[in-house]
Amino acid sequence: SxxxxxxxxxxxxxxxxxxxxxxxxxxxxxxxxxxxxxxxxxxxxxxxxxxxxxxxxxxxxxxxxxxxxxxxxxxxxxxxxxxxxxxxxxxxxxxxxxxxxxxxxxxxxxxxxxxxxxxxxxxxxxxxxxxxxxxxxxxxxxxxxxxxxxxxxxxxxxxxxxxxxxxxxxxxxxxxxxxxxxxxxxxxxxxxxxxxxxxxxxxxxxxxxxxxxxxxxxxxxxxxxxxxxxxxxxxxxxxxxxxxxxxxxxxxxxxxxxxxxxxxxxxxxxxxxxxxxxxxxxxxEPNLPPLVVYVDEASLPAGIDASQAVLVEKIKEALPELPSLKRDRLVQTYGILPEHSYTLVNEDGLVEFFEAVLKATTKEPRKVIGWVTNELLGHLKQQDLSVSQSLVSPSALAELLELQEMGHISSSAAKQVFQEMTRSSGKTALHIIQEQDLGLVSDSDQLHNICQRVVDSHPNEVHAIRSGNKKVLNKLMGLVQKETKGRADPVLVRTILQEKTL
Amino acid sequence: MLSLTIKEVSLALREGRISPTELCKKCLNRIKKMHHLNAYITVTEETALQQAQQAEDRLQRGVPKGPLDGVPFAIKDNFCTANIKTTCASNMLKDYTPPFNATVVQKLLDQGGVLVGKTNLDEFAMGSGSIDGVFGPVKNPWSFAAPYRELTGASPDSDWVITGGSSGGSAAAVASLSSFLALGSDTGGSTRNPGALCGVVALKPTYGLLSRHGLIPLVNSMDVPGIMTRCVSDAAMVLDILKGHDIRDSTTVHSPSTSAEFPEDFDVQNIRVGIPKEYHAPGLSAQAAAQWSRVADLFERAGARVEQVSLPHTQFSIVCYYVLCCAEVASNMARFDGLEYGHRSETGHSTEVLYASTRHEGFNDVVRGRILCGNYFLLKKNYEHYFLKAQRVRRLIAEDFRRVFDAGVDVLLTPTTLTDAARYHDFKSENSQARSVQEDLFTQPVNLAGLPAVCVPTALSKRGLPIGLQLIGPAFQDKKLLGVARWLEQRVGFPSISDCEDSLESQDQTGEMKREFNTAV
Structure with missing residues (x-):
């Protein structure tokens, strides 16, 4: 056919x-x-x-x-x-x-x-x-x-x-x-x-x-x-x-x-x-003589003013970084996936945004990229905004990621904070965390109580863990996070649950 | 006063022997008196008097702008003039007023020149008779001068002769003493041809030396502004004013290699004068041929080496010119649709009909014929056979000239036209294409090659009408060419029309000639 x-x-x-x-x-x-x-x-x-x-x-x-x-x-x-x-x-x-x-x-x-x-x-x-x-x-x-x-x-x-x-x-x-x-x-x-x-x-x-x-x-x-x-x-x-x-x-x-x-x-x-x-x-076209460009200044014939001539080599030297090179550089420099480099370069201003965030945070580029290509870009697309119109500035996003990196908030809480930032221009991440009480719960007594409730109400899962299926522990962790609206310190929760299911 | 050269009248103005306003009025009166010639389409009386007044103020303060300050001039009506109608002698542009001046017009105004009017031509400069325009034919001033009248017994109303063309109005203006200088345009001889038939000096400069910005085009690759004056020195002076690179015309050149001073006393001894053998054309009148050999002898006696040369592709120039001309005309005329400017038909009930009827009403048969031919020559299936072939022939013709000049020939001497001016009725009876085939034989190859050429009047014919010869030089050697022309001019003793004035001014008086006519042998 x-x-x-x-x-x-x-x-x-x-x-x-x-x-x-x-x-x-x-x-x-x-x-x-x-x-x-x-x-x-x-x-x-x-x-x-x-x-x-x-x-x-x-x-x-x-x-x-x-x-x-x-x-x-x-x-x-x-x-x-x-x-x-x-x-x-x-x-x-x-x-x-x-x-x-x-x-x-x-x-x-x-x-x-x-x-x-x-x-x-x-x-x-x-x-x-x-x-x-x-x-x-x-x-x-x-x-x-x-x-x-x-x-x-x-x-x-x-x-x-x-x-x-x-x-x-x-x-x-x-x-x-x-x-x-x-x-x-x-x-x-x-x-x-x-x-x-x-x-x-x-x-x-x-x-x-x-x-x-x-x-x-x-x-x-x-x-x-x-x-x-x-x-x-x-x-x-x-x-x-x-x-x-x-x-x-x-x-x-x-x-x-x-x-x-x-x-x-x-x-x-x-x-x-x-x-x-x-x-x-x-x-x-009889009214235009042949269009002549010159290789470089050395090839200019006598009597032609260099400032009036078009010089190919001079233009070549001044070429900016082209998209393909930019993508290669992003992959090599930041260790991100090639498909992410496409997303970054495809969106006008997104590479610059991404690099500005990196400068202001200690978080690894591979962890930042998801925030930029999923959270930020998703939000912009949904609102039909360009990168330059974003209500969240690179430094504001960096601050949020830094709070997460330092263990002040969980990643799910960070996403909630981000959503809030896109709605209320000017509020810092810290402000939102305090306002909505999204900070990480690391009060050991409080967490012990919540974990105990979860363990008590899920005997089958506890039994499975005790029989060697350690993966089921994740389900219990998820239930604890649900109770705490994602604010519980995951490291602490895991330790407590492990103790309680021994 | 009116028969002076620019140089002479400029001196008279500076010395206060006449004021610019007086001079301007004299020219305007002269235009009125010579109204029957139909040389002018528009007479710019009001602005001319204003310009003259300004020149007068400058001259009185002793700060003239240049040698043209206060000197009346005329412009062929295919050069754009700001706020002054520019018609191309066509219905299409009958009421068109451009918003800008052509560069060459502006340069003359910048020198303090006084524009007295826009001169008549063949429609869109397509023709060699100046009889095809919508404002009627131009009459040759020599038709009314004593020599023609006495030698032929011609009747003034019916036996007048044409000016040649297409710049016939400009030639008639200079010849009839209503303007000291006129610009024509020269695509295939349109300046030199009427120059020869009206007995004025007519210069076609090298292509690229003068700006075409504001010249409504006929054939862009051949058009040049032409200069018409009463003597060669005046032409050289005007050339100096007009030449030079124009940012608005990319085909103008920067500082041409030979911008040397114009030699007032050029020594022709040892120069080599070429006589192209192919220019011994059928139809060349005995008198024109006699002038040709007379002048060749003049050169020889003065020590120049006069030799026969060959330009073997001359015979193909007319057809080559025709194809290239039509091709450019077809596209150059496409812009005239009545939308933004120019004639707009009343009968357009749809856009297509509007275009068609506008163009039908706006153009005469000659223009429409060339548009049709041009589109035909450019059809994909014809391009190779007509257009490309014509371009190759053009190159061969240019190479003919180059070969001759490279071999050391300084200047070519040729006839300008086959005969002296034809009677209007005889000329009109032949069809337009046959006419141009005959008339442009000696002049067109020069345009195809882009070379400078100047027509110098040398004698009156047995009918009492001017005969001119053409000198052709290598590209950008316009000054040297004019030097040779000046030498020739000084030796041929061509009479001024003012010497035959009486019958020209008042036709019922018998002219008493102030000097003997230098008729052809």
Missing amino acids: PAGRCGGLEVHAQINTSTKLFSASPVGFSAPPNSLVSFFDASLPGTLPVLNKQCVEAAVKTGLALHCSINTKSFFDRNTTFIKNRYACSFQAGYQITQQRRPIAVDGMLTYSLLRGKKWNQVMRKCVHIKQIQLEQDSGKSLHDDVQSQTLIDLNRAGVGLMELVMEPDMCCGEEAAAAVRELQLILQALGTCQGNMSEGQLRVDANVSVHRPGEPLGVRTEVKNINSIRYLAKAIDFEIQRQIDVLQRGGTVFNETRAYDSKSGETIPMRDKEGLQDYRFMP
Whole structure:
């Protein structure tokens, strides 16, 4: 039977710069319509593109992080394919400036991992080839009102710099594509070259999907657009693979078409804006000379100002720690499990939080990690908060863990305290412990009484222990903790129970 | 006063022999008197007088901005001018007012120049007659001067001749003495062609020397602002003002290698003058050919080495130009949809219909034809066969020139046009493409190669109409080229139109010529 294949991804990443790719207008999300538009963006006749050096540096930086070769000379092209109609009149000049013939970066590699197994604790490393990274203009937005036959246009986004990353068809399912894009998103965010927010359109993914029988070449592909989250990416690809398999098994034909993902129905549906024959018309962009970047200062020709040039080696030296290295470092430095390193790195700011807690406590990292990835993150997810919005600061959590470490509270009481901390901002752990009387009960007489009651009321268990089944002691301990609401000193309780069941 | 060169009038202004306001008024009056030429689309009387007043204040305080302070100039109406209509002689932009000045316009204003008006052209500069614009054809001032009238007995109303184009309005403005300087644009000869037919000096600088920012494009990879003046020295001075890197145009160059001073007395002894044999084209008139050999002889007698050279790919330049031009036109014109600016059709009941009818009403047949062809040439299946092939031919043409210059030739001497100016009625009867095929033969290869070229008027034809020759130089050697042109200008004795003034001003008087016409042999 046919096997699915995600035939490659085209990722459009909005470059995180203050101004647009070819004009000096500012870049901003949700500004009033048409408020960020220069004469060039509005394509007034006689205006010319002027390349933004920041965008070139961002593309080189991204290319280097993805192990691409940087073309020291690349070209800009006009894509004149766009026909203005009510669905797609968003390139106001009637063409898009892009890099078709020779893009700035080629032939790279993205390594990502899949977490598999029952507890998501098997890490599978995968690779996807990056065919190229090209610089190009973003389009404006057009909104069509069918009732009034009106088209409304907002050019704020028109001309914002994009990096189009073309990934080869090395992924076989939605999950792989999603993991690859998630890794890419982390890399871009670490580099600062793209903010990577998919819902704001800073990162847009189109998926080419085709299916084939093993050993046979790939079938006709479709392109799935309008995917605005990583979760939908996986769903859209898996839906499309299954749809194509169903079509073929019914004896039908898969058409080369563009489809949109409808997140409500979870289906892909044919798009209307590409009706008719597609003919890709390109020509060299005559208003921009070749884009030249230099290896280093030594390779600069005479007369070129180093401050005006883009130097590849200089950018390479300044690359920040990338997610994969960061994960390796966390595993090696703190002895945590690899899957925990994924959780930490996946969440913006969580590594920093974790390391800040470690600095303020004597508790072992392996014991702290659970608090950060389970208690803290669970709470944040539940409340839909980011790490930076957390009501519990790293130092407050460290104080709590330190109290537990010093034996002032039991671990179950510590969890109660934590819950309370997430509700009442500003209260320290110590304050909550005192207020709610959650401190460890280590009054020996009191504990003796409670243990005696438990032993007396559970003769069968006592009998089992006495016959050699020592594990049953744990059940009695649990009953004691229940009586004390988890506040009893476990070491003391164990000693007392052992004495009483001899 | 109006027939002076820039240098002369600038001196007169500084010496107080005339004030900028007086001079401006004289030019404005002249424009009115020459209204029948249809050289101007917009006359900027009000702002011109303001600018003149400001120049006057500066001159009186003895702090002129530069040699152009107070000097009236005109701009082809495809250069953007802030708050002044810029129409490209098209319905599409008939009421378009740009919010900014083209860099070259700004530079002239920064020098204290007084903008008197925007000049007529072929729609979007597509043409070589200046007859295709929506504001009607431009008439060649020499149609109304004594030599043509007397030598041909032509009737003033029906037998007028064209200016050439597409910068015909600018050429007519300079030739008819209503402006001391005019900017044209030159994509395939649009400055040099009307320069030759109207008897003015017309410089097409090296591509990349002058900013194109604010020039509404025809073919981005070939367009250059052109300079039209009454003498070569003026052109050199204006070139100095306009040249230089512009941050708004990434194709302009930093400090060109030869920014040497313009040599007023260039010594042509021992320079090598190339005569391209392929330019002996069919259709070249006997008189133009005679001028060509006359000037070649002038050079030879002065000690220059005049030699025949070969530019073997010349014959392919017209078709190569056509393909590349259409391809760029197709994309450059795509922005005109009536949404943000320009003409918007009334008949649009849906967005698609609005686009279609706007563009149908906005563009003439020539423009629409080129858009259609351009899209055809760029179709995926045609790209290799047309566009790529044309690009390769372009490279071959550029290499032709490079080979000749590398071999030591300093300058090429060629005709500019096949003949002197055609009568409007004769010209109009041929179709537009056939016309451009004929007319642009000597000028287009220069644009394909990005080289500097200057047209110098050398004589009046037997019909009393100007004939000009073209000098072509290596890239960025514009100054040296102008040096050679200046030498030539001083020796050919081309008459000023003011020498034939009487009949030009009042058509019922018989002109008494102040000096003998230097007619072609």
